[in-house]
Amino acid sequence: MRILGVLLLAFIWLISAETNYRENLSDYGFFKGTIKDQIPADGVIPYTLNSPLFSDYASKLRFVKLPAGQSVAYNPDSVLQFPVGTAIVKTFYYPIDERNPKKGRRLMETRVLLHEAKGWVALPYIWNKGQTDATLEVAGGSDVVAWTDASGKKQSFEYQVPNMNQCKGCHERSGQMTPIGPSVRQLNDGQQLQHWETAGILKGLPKDHIPALVNYSNTAASLDDRVKAYLDINCAHCHNPTGPARSSGLYLTWDSKDRTAYGFLKSPVAAGRGSGNLSYDIVPGKPEQSILHYRMASRDPGVMMPELGRQLTHHEGVELVRSWISSLPQ
Amino acid sequence: MKLLTFLLSLLSLTALAQADFEKSLQKRLILAEDGSTIEIEAGRFQLTKTLSLEGKKNITLRGKGIDKTILSFKGQTQGAEGIRVSNCENIVIEDMTTEDSKGDLIKTMQVKGMTFRRLKAVWTGGPKSTNGSYALYPVLCENVLIDSCIAIGASDAGIYVGQSKHIIVRNSEAYENVAGIEIENSLYADVYNNKAIGNTGGILVFDLPDLVQKKGGHVRVHHNLVKENNLKNFAPKGNIVGNVPKGTGMMVLAASNVEFFENQIINNATIGVAIISYYMTENGIKDKDYDPYPTAVSIHHNTFERKPRRVPMDSRFGKMYRFVLRFGRHVPAVVYDGILNPAKVGADGKYPLDYSICVRDNVNQSTAFLDAENNFKGLKQGKDLFDCDLEHVKSIKF
Structure with a gap:
């Protein structure tokens, strides 16, 4: 008792x-x-x-x-x-x-x-x-x-x-x-x-040279800047060298200089079926062959990115990344 | 309060409705005090989300046994993994079955001291490319023990240790995965007394470019049964294991200091043991720090058996064997692509001993040097092409 x-x-x-x-x-x-x-x-x-x-x-x-x-x-x-x-x-x-x-x-x-x-x-x-x-x-x-x-x-x-x-x-x-x-x-x-x-x-706020991201939905800004801003806030919190997705080697931070780490013709590491039968994260000129685009568009929990905090597809975001990849010289 | 929590954590969860079960189990994992044991009663439980454990120390998550406590993630709506453990120390998951997650079944990341014991991790619908990638998946971990586990149906690797250090995989079984057991970009691993049967490839030791932990190696693989790994490769394209030929027993890709001994390598239709460089994948290499060459690989005292047959045609390797190398019904037990690191080659065109590939004292030994970089012009076959002896790789103790 x-x-x-x-x-x-x-x-x-x-x-x-x-x-x-x-x-x-x-x-x-x-x-x-x-x-x-x-x-x-x-x-x-x-x-x-x-x-x-x-x-x-x-x-x-x-x-x-x-x-x-x-x-x-x-x-x-x-x-x-x-x-x-x-x-x-x-x-x-x-x-x-x-x-x-x-x-x-x-x-x-x-x-x-x-x-x-x-x-x-x-x-x-x-x-x-x-x-x-x-x-x-x-x-x-x-x-x-x-x-x-x-x-x-x-x-x-x-x-x-x-x-x-x-x-x-x-x-x-x-x-x-x-x-x-x-x-x-x-x-x-x-x-x-x-x-x-x-x-x-x-x-300590300086008078000038203060960095700024554009609003990714601002169509007056350049496609490059909009995508950089979009991927930075939506992906880079995990996809950075010290973040939860560091094991992937894909780093989508706004100031990333390494094109392979940013996804250009980069093979996936442990994407599994998240690869969607595609070979590279970003294939310049070919959004439909780019894993980045595929996983953003998906709503399957085993495929989609980001993997948390999203149930719906962000059509405007997918469209932005699609037109950016299309615009990249092959 | 500590005592109360301790007593409480020893309590099995009472029978609750499935949704309540899921929420309460997740809550217990969130609120668990360091040092506690969380028990799950026997039964089949349907979960809809990833079960996560984060930032804890000395936690045991324990069921009532394989096929007694079953966590099914069929119809999962949120999260890719079944169970996810991250940023922890000394975690034990034991005595349960996990099934049918959308992504990996159990993924553990950045854990120092991670034990998987008496676990079954399975996709129940047979091998399919829509199955998740990895059944048991420690990555960026240290002191990993995988003991007496069973992995079935992974569309990448059943037991997959990635970018980790100090690893033991033993007494475990892998069936109907693309890769049965894979050690990738990992250092100091001991893989023994396992069975890899009926996968596409049995046991793989890989080093890949563009990763956080660059260099793997110091891997011992011994006393394993590697049998009939002749399953059609069902990995989604784009994944490196998608290149593994159906019928592969064991493979070393670009890893160094690897020792395979006293394994039974039986009836793998294409390859007994292959030692190849990353160039064989025909993927480009942009990682400046990456070493694509396998070196210091020792294959000894293994037993090879293979019924004479033509190699299956549904891989590049198979086609190469048939049309270029014309191996016929008897293929060599051990093949080496022969792509050497020019910076390490001596005046005689060979590696010094401590970089060499050594194959010696195997039952039914036969070897081939493919000379892949010169379009196979220097192809050599023989019993003892690589007769040398390397220093043994050390066993692992935590």
Whole structure:
């Protein structure tokens, strides 16, 4: 009986106190007013990226909160090295009708990245049906989401919230959890960084020569720059020399100089049927013979890239890469 | 609290609905404290997503036995792998069957101390190119032990150790894969007491270009049964094992310091043992640091048996054997492509002993030097073309 009692206690403990992290998004106080309106509280700064990651056509709201009185140092190359105590907050949502914002939106999940003394940790909070709060779900979850797209077409699919381990599947450098988005090249839209500097949270911003990625959907930019930006945010978080896909030898970082490592006539290493019976990642002039294009277009979990955070095909992204590969001299 | 968690982690999971089972098992892997054991009860469980373990130390994931605890990933909707372990230390997965994932069945990456024990990893629908690539797949790992495992139906390699260091693969079985057991770009491996039967190629030791861990080698392969590896190659094109000829017993591709001894190499229709350079794949090499030549390979005290027959025609090798080399019904047990690294060749046109290919004291030994780089003009055949002795490769101890 005693053993049973201990086990019961243990079970209750597991359910009630499974992590030390806050159970509800509202517990952090990131937002003021009605939480679903996502109005940042004082010290919480909204930001945008030049070329955002594709996440099943979800829209995103991004915020960062540095510990009071602290700042981050400018660096042109990698994600900004935010101080311990920083929180990065990202909310995923779908407008009910993309043609009419007044119809409102459905918040799906809010991911909170906390920079603790031992490193970054990523916590997925799932919004409740009433949209009154979001609750921590370490094992992630899924729910059907439906909306009307810009062309008036009804869309629906089963939205997946990643579990804590899957978060690290992308947010990893040399085994350490790390943010992906907020680098200078992503934040540099001509005013955002300057605003951060004025607010005192960014130090050392130079006057010029600040790198910037183009927005990949900006058709006024060059095809090369758009693809570079697209592959950098959608692929290079894993496909870099210290990322989770380092074993592949395919590195799609924006500043990659090695054409073979960037995929040009590069044979796959352990792609298996992900190769799609094709020989090389990129065959200049021939998108239909390029594994990169094949895996981006696929929705088969054993083939598709990225392998996490995507259920749908990003048609605009596939089209961009298709026209870029077509344009490359053979 | 530690004690409670420990007690709790020894508890088997109770019977839950499949979805609850999946979520609760995943949750236990996420919340597991270092040092705990996670047990899975007997039964067949259907999973829809990759089960992942990340950033933990000293964790054991244990079922009730092969074909007693079965995790099936048939109809998987998310993630490519069945089980994925990354950035961990001292992980044991044992006593269960995993089936039918979309991609690899068990992939472990960047793990120091990874044990696979008494596992069966299988695609149940027979050999198909739509099967996942690897059944058991440690990559960028150190101290890897694969013991008493069974791998069936992989469209690349059943047991595949890639870019790793200090490896033991023993007492395991590989059937109906493209490659039965493959050691690729890996250092210090000991592969023994295994059976590789009915694959396209039995046991392969490969070094490939453009990878993080460049150089493999120091690989011993001994006391294995390598039999009837005559399965049609069903690898999707573009993958290097797609080049492995049907009917290959064992192959060394561009690896160095490799020793094959006391293996039974029986009725593999095309090749007993082939020692070839990367040039034979006819893929270009752009990696400046890559060494495409196999060197210091020793093949001794193996037993070769092969029923006389013409080689199968459905590979480039097969066609080459038939039409160019005209080997007929008796093909040499050991072939060496003879493409030598010019920087290492002495004045006599040969390697010094410590780079040599040595073949000696095998039962039913026959050898061929293909002279592939000169269009096979210098083709030689004989019993003892490579009669020499190399220093033994050391056994592995963790």
